[in-house]
Amino acid sequence: MAKRSNEPLLWALFSGGGVVAAFLLPVLIFLYGLAFPLGWLQPPDYERTLELVQHPLARPILFLLCFLSLFHWAHRFRFTLYDGLQIKHLNLVINLFCYGGAVTGTVAAAYLLWTLP
Amino acid sequence: MKPSTAYRQYHPKWYRTRVSTLWWSRKWSYLKFMLRELSSVFVACYVVILLLQLHALRGGPDAYQGFQDWLKDPWLVILNGVSFLFVLFHAVTWFNLTPKAMAVRLRGKRLPNVLVAAPNYVAWLAVSALVVFLLTRQG
Incomplete structure (x- = not known):
């Protein structure tokens, strides 16, 4: 029997992350990266942020955001390296770097969200 | 192709033109493809900032204030400005x-x-x- 490929799963994570990143990242980067630091809008303070994170939906959403976005990056960046730099022979190193990075980030996100007050 | 690659006798050798490593810089549509793919780097970059934010939030009010001040660093604002353009590009191409x-x-x-x-x-x-x-x- 032919070895089953895990490509479909990686593709599913890639597109899931693409959707999440497209819907949420522009507004989040606009707020936290530009509008809040430059004083265009008033950022939520520590207590308010904690209150928002303690909403039952907040943690699952934040976890999915980190998890799917990271795998989206891993998959897309892997093929960017393949096509752009034509370094297919470094397959193993690239895969370890991309998917290993995504797994590490996902575990870190789970840990941080789990241990938040 | 490795020099040691064994061929069957009379097997035709494939002819493939060599593609330059900078093939994507020659044409706007190729460059656009590459920039779209590179948007993923900024996606990951934001997740790292978000993880640092969660870490600061865990650390208490002072740590969180420190995180908010860190975001005001001009270099970080520039990085976030670039990130913003890239994720916008990602969103539009994705939709x-x-x-x-x-x-x-x-x-x-x-x-x-x-x-x-x-x-x-x-x-x-x-x-x-x-x-x-x-x-x-x-x-």
């Missing part, structure tokens, strides 16, 4: 994929691409407005 991935037919006629992509933009606007509302509402 415009819908009409390419599926042909929606209404009464036997194919709907124009703009109409197939439109619901994405409406939902995007709604989600963004909700996030702004939640994060800027005081108390």
Whole structure:
């Protein structure tokens, strides 16, 4: 029997992350990266942020955001390296770097969200 | 191709033109493809910032204040400005994929691409407005 490929799963994570990143990242980067630091809008303070994170939906959403976005990056960046730099022979190193990075980030996100007050 | 590669006798050698490593810099559409793919780096970059934010939030009010001050660093503002442009590019190209991935037919006629992509933009606007509302509402 032919070895089953895990490509479909990686593709599913890639597109899931693409959707999440497209819907949420522009507004989040606009707020936290530009509008809040430059004083265009008033950022939520520590207590308010904690209150928002303690909403039952907040943690699952934040976890999915980190998890799917990271795998989206891993998959897309892997093929960017393949096509752009034509370094297919470094397959193993690239895969370890991309998917290993995504797994590490996902575990870190789970840990941080789990241990938040 | 490795020099040691064994060929069957009389096997035709493939002819392949060598492609330069900078093939994507020659044409605007190729460059656009590369920039779109590179948007993923900025996606990951934001997740790292978000993880640092969660870490600071765990550390208490002082740590969180420190994180907010760190975001004001001019270099970080520049990075976030670039990130913002890249994720916008990602979002627009991603939403415009819908009409390419599926042909929606209404009464036997194919709907124009703009109409197939439109619901994405409406939902995007709604989600963004909700996030702004939640994060800027005081108390």
